[in-house]
Each structure stands twice: as C-alpha cells, then as structure tokens.
Amino acid sequence: MRHLSAILLLASLAAGGGSTAAEARLNVVATTSSMGMLARTVGGDQVKVTVLAPPDRDAHYLMAKPSMMVALRNADLLMAVGADLEIGWLPAALQGASNPKILPGTPGYFDGGAQLDLIEKGGAPDRSKGDVHPLGNPHYYLDPPRMAQLAGTLAVRMGKLAPAHAAQFEANASAFAKAVEARLPGWKQRAAGAPGVVFYHKDGNYLAALLNVPVLGYVEPLPGIPPTASSLKALVASLAGRKGVVIHTTFQPGDGPAFVTKNLGWTAQQLPLEVALDGDAAAYFSLIDKWVAAVASSRS
Amino acid sequence: MRKTIATPLALLLAAACAAGASLAQTEPAAAPPPTAPPPATEPVTATGPRGPLDPVGLVPYNVLGDSAQTATAASSFNPMISVILDGLFYRDDIDGAGSELLSEADGFHLHGADDGHSHGATEEGFSLRETELTFSGSVDPYFDLWAIFAISDEGLEVEEVYAQTGKFIPGFQLKVGQFYSGIGYQNAQHPHQWSFVNQSLPYELLFGGALNETGVQLNWLPKLPFYLRLGVEAVQGENPGVASYYGSDDDHPWFENQAGPRLYTAFVKVAPDLGYNNALQLGAFYGSGREHQELHDEDEDGVIDEAFQGTTDFWGIDVVYKYDSPRGYGQGDLTLQGEYIARGRDLDLVAEAGEAIDPVPVEFDQDAYYIQALYGFAPRWNFGARYDRAGSTNEVEGGEESGSWGATSRWSGAVTFDPTEFSRVRVQYDRSQVAVDGETVDVNAWYLQLQVSLGAHGAHKF
Numbered sequence: 001m002r003h004l005s006a007i008l009l010l011a012s013l014a015a016g017g018g019s020t021a022a023e024a025r026l027n028v029v030a031t032t033s034s035m036g037m038l039a040r041t042v043g044g045d046q047v048k049v050t051v052l053a054p055p056d057r058d059a060h061y062l063m064a065k066p067s068m069m070v071a072l073r074n075a076d077l078l079m080a081v082g083a084d085l086e087i088g089w090l091p092a093a094l095q096g097a098s099n100p101k102i103l104p105g106t107p108g109y110f111d112g113g114a115q116l117d118l119i120e121k122g123g124a125p126d127r128s129k130g131d132v133h134p135l136g137n138p139h140y141y142l143d144p145p146r147m148a149q150l151a152g153t154l155a156v157r158m159g160k161l162a163p164a165h166a167a168q169f170e171a172n173a174s175a176f177a178k179a180v181e182a183r184l185p186g187w188k189q190r191a192a193g194a195p196g197v198v199f200y201h202k203d204g205n206y207l208a209a210l211l212n213v214p215v216l217g218y219v220e221p222l223p224g225i226p227p228t229a230s231s232l233k234a235l236v237a238s239l240a241g242r243k244g245v246v247i248h249t250t251f252q253p254g255d256g257p258a259f260v261t262k263n264l265g266w267t268a269q270q271l272p273l274e275v276a277l278d279g280d281a282a283a284y285f286s287l288i289d290k291w292v293a294a295v296a297s298s299r300s
Numbered sequence: 301m302r303k304t305i306a307t308p309l310a311l312l313l314a315a316a317c318a319a320g321a322s323l324a325q326t327e328p329a330a331a332p333p334p335t336a337p338p339p340a341t342e343p344v345t346a347t348g349p350r351g352p353l354d355p356v357g358l359v360p361y362n363v364l365g366d367s368a369q370t371a372t373a374a375s376s377f378n379p380m381i382s383v384i385l386d387g388l389f390y391r392d393d394i395d396g397a398g399s400e401l402l403s404e405a406d407g408f409h410l411h412g413a414d415d416g417h418s419h420g421a422t423e424e425g426f427s428l429r430e431t432e433l434t435f436s437g438s439v440d441p442y443f444d445l446w447a448i449f450a451i452s453d454e455g456l457e458v459e460e461v462y463a464q465t466g467k468f469i470p471g472f473q474l475k476v477g478q479f480y481s482g483i484g485y486q487n488a489q490h491p492h493q494w495s496f497v498n499q500s501l502p503y504e505l506l507f508g509g510a511l512n513e514t515g516v517q518l519n520w521l522p523k524l525p526f527y528l529r530l531g532v533e534a535v536q537g538e539n540p541g542v543a544s545y546y547g548s549d550d551d552h553p554w555f556e557n558q559a560g561p562r563l564y565t566a567f568v569k570v571a572p573d574l575g576y577n578n579a580l581q582l583g584a585f586y587g588s589g590r591e592h593q594e595l596h597d598e599d600e601d602g603v604i605d606e607a608f609q610g611t612t613d614f615w616g617i618d619v620v621y622k623y624d625s626p627r628g629y630g631q632g633d634l635t636l637q638g639e640y641i642a643r644g645r646d647l648d649l650v651a652e653a654g655e656a657i658d659p660v661p662v663e664f665d666q667d668a669y670y671i672q673a674l675y676g677f678a679p680r681w682n683f684g685a686r687y688d689r690a691g692s693t694n695e696v697e698g699g700e701e702s703g704s705w706g707a708t709s710r711w712s713g714a715v716t717f718d719p720t721e722f723s724r725v726r727v728q729y730d731r732s733q734v735a736v737d738g739e740t741v742d743v744n745a746w747y748l749q750l751q752v753s754l755g756a757h758g759a760h761k762f
Contacts (some may be wrong), residue, residue: 054576056626061721063624063760065579066571073471084757088721092759098466098521099474108552127722218513224720225627226679251628253679 008047016138017175026162029075029102031086032059032276034141035112036286039079041281042172046165050075052093053086055250060224064092064179072097075108077161077242079154081135082113092146107160110248113138115153116146119205130222143206144184144288148177176281182296183285191296198239200248203273204291212297214243219256227256245298247291249273269294308723324400337426366487379437379445382755384492386429388422392745396424398732399498401743406506406693406705406735407666410540422747428452432459442467446479448490459490460512470597471521481511482531483585484639485618488516493761494716495635497672498727501688501757502641502668502714506614506706508540511587515561525582527571537562542643543589553611554656558591576624579762583618592645608662610647616640622762629679630718638671649699662698666691672712680719686712691735708736721758724751 017177030036036051043049050071051057059081064206068292072093081084093104118136125134140146151287155173159166191211197204200219208215216239221231236259246257246268257268271290357480361672393397399422403409427615430450439445448459460478480488486503503510515535522528537543543563548555567585591611596606616637625632643666648659676682691707714728728747735738 026678054626058628061630061760063579063622063762065622065762066569066581067573068580069521070525070527072574074523085382087757088760092761095466096521098471100470103467127720131720190393202581213499251626253628 013232016087019248021064026158027074027076028079029071029077029082030079031090031206032141033277033279034147035079035081036277037275037279037281038147038151038154038176039077040152040278041176043158044172045167046162046168047158049051051156051277052090055277055279057273058283060088062086062089064089064096068093070117072102073099074281076284077097077108077110077158079110080112081141082111083118083135083139083140084133084137085113102104110157112150113140114151115150115299116140120202122142130220130225133223137202137205139201139203140206142288142291144187144285145210146206147284148173148180151162151176167191179281179285183288187288187292190292194296194298196242196244197261197295197298198235198244198246200257203249204247204295207288207291208295211292211295214300216242219252219260221250226253232256232259239264243298245269247271247294267297269297307395315423318586324474324585339505341478344605364504371375371733377437379435379447380756382432382434382758383478383755384432384434384751386431386491387750388427388497389748390422390424390427390745392424392743394741394743396422397745398422398730398745400603401734401736401741402501402504402708402732404734405505405690406457406692406737407664408708410505410508410544429491430457430459432492436756439463453584473517473519473521475519476515477515478512479517481533481535481587482517482563482589482611483511483565484616484641485581485583485637486639487511492724492751492753495672495684495716496686496712497726498669498684498712498730500639500672500686501708501710502616502639502670505690506541506641506643506666506668511542512541513538513543513563515563527569529567529569531565531567533565534561534562535563535565537589537591538559539563542587542614543592544594546590546593552593552595552607552651554607554651555590555593562591563587563589564640577626579620579622579624581618581620581762584616585618586613586615588613592647594647595661601705604651605653606649608645608647610645612643612645614641616642622760625676630676630682631679633674633676633682635674636672638669640667642667660699662696662701665693665695665697667693674680680717682716683719684712684716686710686713686714692757706738706740708732709736721760722753725749726751 010122020077026043027051028039028043028047030039030049030051031050032053033055035107037051039047039049052071053062080090082253100106113135118140121136123132123134126132137238151173155169158169188211191213194211196216197208197221198217199205199215202218202223205215219227219235221227229271244266246260246266248254248257248268248270250270250272260266261268271294272287275287317610394401433449435447437445443463446461447461448520450457450459458478460479460541462475462479463541464473464475466473476628482488486500499509513535513670515533517531517533519529519531537560539546542710545562546552546555547557563723565585565587569581571579571581590616592610592612594603594608599606611754616639620635620637623634645664647662647664649657649662650659670686670688672684672686674682674684688710689707691705694705696702710730710732712728714726716726726749727748730745733745734743
C-alpha cells in the first residue's frame with residue numbers, strides 16, 4: 001500500500017510537478033539577482049522567482065549545473081541579462097532543460113539586453129581585445145533608468161503570459177520608474193564634479209555615464225584578463241597626477257586595486273555588483289546609493 | 301572515428317539565442333524611461349582612438365572594415381563555427397612506446413573492426429592531435445544540428461553529426477545521428493573538455509576511447525524538484541570493445557550476419573540541489589551488445605589466429621562533485637569525480653589459425669575505474685591528480701586460456717593554465733604500471749599541451 005501511494009505520488013509529480021497553490025503564479029527564472037529583483041518588483045505576488053547565478057560572483061563564468069536545468073524545466077518565463085553575458089552556460093542549461101515554453105523566440109524568453117539601447121555596441125568581434133561583447137556592454141543593471149525602461153517592457157511581457165494581472169504589472173512597473181525618477185537628481189547631485197573613476201571591469205560604465213563622471217581606466221588590461229605587474233604600472237603611469245577612486249566588486253581580487261591606490265594616493269572601494277538573492281527595489285536603490293557614494297568619494 | 305575535441309552542445313542553443321535576439325523582441329514599453337539613455341562613454345571600434353588600455357603590440361588589421369557584423373543573404377544563415385587546435389609535446393622513458401604499450405595491456409587489447417584511433421597513441425616530440433571543426437545551428441523550428449569533424453593525419457573523420465530536438469514535448473529530447481553516448485560522465489566529453497591530456501583508462505581500454513555510435517537517443521527530464529535524467533539509446537553497434545562487427549564474408553566466413561541496431565544502452569543521472577556553491581551528480585548505466593565479433597592476429601601475419609563472436613554487456617556508475625568558489629578566475633574551485641565500469645563478453649571461439657572450428661565458449665570479465673581531483677590553486681591555474689586502474693577483475697574462463705591477467709594502473713598529475721576561456725596550456729606527468737604478457741612494465745611519461753579555440757563561444761558544461 002505504501003508502495004502504491006509512493007508510485008502515485010511519483011506519477012503525479014512527473015505529470016504535474018506537484019504544484020497546487022503556486023499554480024496560479026508565474027514561475028519566473030532570472031539569471032541574476034538584479035533580474036530577479038526586477039521580476040519581483042514588476043510581478044509582485046503573482047510571480048515566484050528563482051535566481052540561477054549567485055550574486056557574489058561573476059555571472060559570465062558559471063557552469064550549466066543540473067540544478068539550473070531543473071529550474072528552467074519548470075519555468076514559465078526566463079529573464080536573462082543578455083548581450084552574451086550568460087553565453088557560456090545559459091544555452092547549455094536551456095538545451096538540457098528541454099522546455100519549449102522558454103526557448104529563444106518564444107514569449108517565455110525575455111532577453112533584457114535585446115530590449116535596450118546598449119553602450120559600447122558594435123565593436124569588432126576580435127578576441128585579441130579580450131572578452132569583448134559585440135552586442136554591447138551587458139552590465140546595464142547598474143543603470144536605474146534602463147532598469148526602469150526594462151520594467152515597463154517586462155510588464156508588457158508578463159501581461160501577455162498572465163493577462164488577468166496585466167494592469168497590476170504595469171502599475172508596478174510605473175511605480176518603479178517613478179521611484180527611479182525621484183532618486184535620479186539626488187544621485188546626480190551627489191556625484192557632481194567627481195574627477196573620475198577606475199573600474200576593475202567595465203561593469204560600472206553605465207552608472208558613470210549616468211552620473212557624468214569620466215571612466216579613467218580599468219584594472220584589467222583587457223576585459224576578462226587579470227592585471228599583471230606591468231599592466232598595473234602602465235595604468236598607474238597613465239593616471240599620474242590625477243584624482244579618482246578605484247571601484248571593484250566583491251568577486252574581483254583586491255591586489256590590483258591596492259597597487260593602483262597605493263601608487264596614486266587614491267582609495268579603493270569594494271562593492272557588491274548585485275542585490276541579495278531576494279533583494280527588492282529598496283535593496284536595489286540602496287546598492288545604487290553605495291555605488292554613487294563610492295563614485296562621489298573620488299572628490300575628496 | 302571516435303572522440304575528440306569540439307565545442308559544446310550549447311553552441312546550438314547559442315545560435316538559437318542569437319536568432320531570437322535578432323528577431324527583435326522589442327516591445328512597446330508601458331512606462332517611458334524617466335531620462336534619455338546616457339550616451340556611450342567609450343565607443344569601442346577597431347579603428348577608434350587608442351587609449352592607455354588598448355592592447356600594446358599586435359592588433360589585427362581590419363581587412364573587412366566595419367561590415368563584419370552585417371548579415372547578408374549569404375551569411376545570415378551561416379551556422380556557428382569553431383576550430384580547436386590541440387598540440388602536444390611528448391616524452392617517455394621507453395623510447396616513445398608508452399602509449400602504444402597501453403593498448404597491449406593484458407586482457408585489454410582491442411580486437412575490433414575499428415580499433416578507434418586511440419588518443420593515447422602519441423609520438424615522442426611534437427604532434428598535432430585531431431583538429432576539431434564544429435558547425436552548429438538551428439535547422440528549422442523543430443531541429444538543431446551539430447556537425448563535429450576531426451581532422452588528422454588519417455584525414456577528415458566524423459566525430460559527431462546529429463540532429464536534436466527538445467521542442468515538442470516538455471522535458472523530452474531526441475537525438476538522431478552519430479554521437480557520443482550519454483552513458484557515464486566523461487563519455488560525451490571531447491578531448492578539449494578533459495582535465496588531463498589523455499582519456500581515463502576505463503574509457504580508453506574498455507571502449508577504445510569512448511562509446512561513439514550511430515543511432516537514436518531519447519532522454520527525459522521529468523518535472524521534479526530535483527534533477528533526474530533518464531535516457532535510452534538504440535545504436536548500430538560498431539564500437540570497439542563492446543560491439544565490434546564484421547559480418548560474414550570471404551575473409552571471415554565463420555562470422556554471423558546480424559542487422560543493426562546491435563547495441564542498446566540505458567542511463568540515469570540524479571543531482572540533488574545543493575545550492576549555489578556545491579553540485580553533486582550521480583549516474584548509473586547499462587549496455588547490452590547483441591553481436592560482438594573479434595579477430596586476433598597477434599603476430600600480424602595476416603592469418604587470423606583466433607576469431608570470437610557472441611554478446612557483451614557492461615554497466616557502470618559515475619560520481620561528480622563540484623565546489624564553485626566565490627573567488628574570481630576559478631581560484632578555489634574543486635572538482636572530485638570517479639567512474640567505475642565493468643564489462644562482460646560472452647563469446648564463442650569460432651575459428652583458429654584461419655579455419656572454422658566447433659564453437660568453444662569463452663567468457664571474459666573485466667573492470668576499470670578512475671578517480672580524480674582538480675583544484676584551482678591560483679586565478680586561472682589548476683592542479684589535477686588522477687588514479688586509473690584497469691583489470692582489478694580481469695578474467696577469462698573457457699578454452700585453453702582460463703585464468704586471470706594482471707592489472708594496469710596509472711598515476712597522473714597535471715598543472716593547467718587557462719589564459720582565457722579560449723586557450724589552455726597544460727603540463728602533465730604520468731607514471732604507469734602496465735601489465736604486458738604477465739610482466740609489469742613501468743613507464744614515465746611527460747606531456748606539454750596547448751589547446752586553443754577559435755570562433756563561437758564554447759559552453760561551460762557541467
């Protein structure tokens with residue numbers, strides 16, 4: 001008898017995935033926690049969000065793990081950063097998941113980068129220049145206006161998948177856009193006049209452009225290539241006499257930034273690149289606050 | 301034709317992704333952006349201004365101008381392409397006979413229609429292993445195609461060519477063509493995905509490198525809260541070691557004819573969800589060969605000393621654990637893996653000295669395993685250690701040769717440096733104890749390897 005019920009349970013799981021209460025909610029899989037934040041902000045209580053990439057590491061260098069395939073297998077909507085950020089693992093994980101609902105070209109596949117006007121687009125697809133992204137810089141998630149724009153597009157998409165809640169999604173997206181708009185002048189004002197910033201990687205470029213602060217250089221000699229002693233010396237030489245701040249993320253090593261700041265008399269700031277796994281819009285704004293404060297610190 | 305290098309499964313999907321992206325999924329935004337998008341700070345162009353961060357030295361001359369990104373009628377449906385070079389420098393302490401010797405290990409000499417081309421058969425000095433050429437893309441809304449070729453001294457060989465679809469029934473995937481079987485963990489990996497220069501002994505000695513066959517595979521990922529993949533395959537049955545086939549002809553009239561498919565396999569893989577930092581996958585598989593034919597001509601005089609035919613079966617288990625460290629460039633990452641494979645051949649001796657005889661039943665039972673560890677000791681650097689052993693069970697029963705052979709074992713240590721995702725330099729040292737004709741031969745071998753991949757971005761497969 002116990003065997004029978006176990007078999008029945010297994011059969012029902014296999015057939016329906018055992019979802020009952022969650023049935024009504026959209027099952028959203030986001031590649032990064034910033035995308036997860038946006039999905040939660042727009043979807044509200046109508047979505048259940050699973051994040052594939054942990055927030056404390058580089059989302060480019062992940063492996064297509066079995067657990068990702070499980071998440072994708074059960075998803076109604078996949079939300080990717082796009083612009084080749086996840087190219088190393090998302091196609092493989094999608095292929096392993098065999099979920100026709102979320103394949104590229106279907107309504108269940110939402111590629112954020114494809115919806116936005118990205119910077120640094122159209123560069124030569126030449127890897128002698130490092131890990132370049134000809135589709136544009138994929139790190140737009142640190143750019144609140146673009147995220148607000150994406151929220152609007154996402155609301156339309158979610159509305160297609162769950163028409164009963166379309167109005168709610170759009171209201172949530174507008175609320176997020178308004179919140180961004182309200183904070184923009186403050187962010188710009190705080191960073192006004194900052195002399196410049198050196199990022200480890202091109203991950204802060206959108207924010208620097210938004211704040212109108214020049215990017216003076218990168219700790220990496222080329223995207224994806226860690227610095228060497230000579231590349232750091234060259235960087236220091238090119239920055240001699242200037243003021244600025246070095247900003248690197250929690251997963252980027254601190255020794256390169258330390259060398260630069262020591263030789264230039266600057267300070268370095270290490271910040272998370274992503275909100276926490278379950279981060280909401282407030283957590284996202286507080287992350288942007290931290291980045292703005294770090295950029296502004298180059299004034300002192 | 302068998303194994304080798306190549307770019308991962310995902311190219312295909314990547315092609316689909318690219319296509320999806322270009323299909324402009326742009327939708328009208330419900331909420332207009334509060335501000336205009338900021339202007340690009342640093343346009344990156346091949347001919348743009350050179351800054352302090354641009355590479356010093358060689359910058360390729362941009363012959364094609366800026367039009368390289370524009371799809372034309374001729375290029376827009378091109379598949380994704382990649383080329384992988386695999387160069388080797390090799391030395392051993394028995395005058396270069398080290399890799400040859402392995403294929404003569406007691407009980408494991410492959411007497412098949414196709415001996416495969418052992419990846420271990422390496423000359424001393426410089427050599428170029430197979431250059432792998434991969435094409436992939438979406439065929440139509442239903443199928444994706446993978447075509448992977450190996451180019452070597454032996455010419456152009458098909459490594460894998462298969463159509464695949466997962467677009468009909470959720471969770472189901474069908475593969476048709478020539479492909480690496482889904483059994484085990486390492487079987488489907490191409491040489492550029494290995495953690496060592498050479499294949500592990502279970503695959504090298506029991507399957508002549510890997511189980512690579514022509515046929516169909518169906519696999520299913522049921523809708524469950526954890527990873528469970530079930531697969532079955534029906535394939536032609538031509539692989540050395542388990543399904544070698546000649547059929548009856550003038551040279552060997554004593555063999556039977558048997559139409560394909562002659563080999564069936566089934567596999568299961570389970571992976572509990574252990575969070576972001578840890579991953580574990582357990583697998584088990586079984587295979588059965590309906591017709592296996594061997595020709596033994598030990599002195600290579602053209603006269604068949606012995607001919608066997610019969611059935612085979614094999615089973616195995618595989619375990620992989622990975623720790624993904626939060627540190628950058630692979631530093632602190634750890635991978636532990638091991639596989640065990642057992643093979644039985646239930647054969648009849650049907651010919652001796654070139655003449656058919658009354659069948660004499662002979663049974664062979666063998667096994668092999670490896671365990672290995674890989675640790676990222678510095679950014680972009682890792683160290684690997686592996687222990688292989690083949691023939692802990694190595695028995696023959698029936699006929700004149702009843703008894704058991706000795707085991708062959710090997711220790712390997714490798715240090716690998718990955719300058720980028722597209723290039724890899726490796727040094728490796730092997731110490732083997734090979735059982736040959738009842739004696740144990742010690743071999744020390746050294747490898748220096750360079751692998752580079754040009755073209756489409758490969759997948760970081762589990």
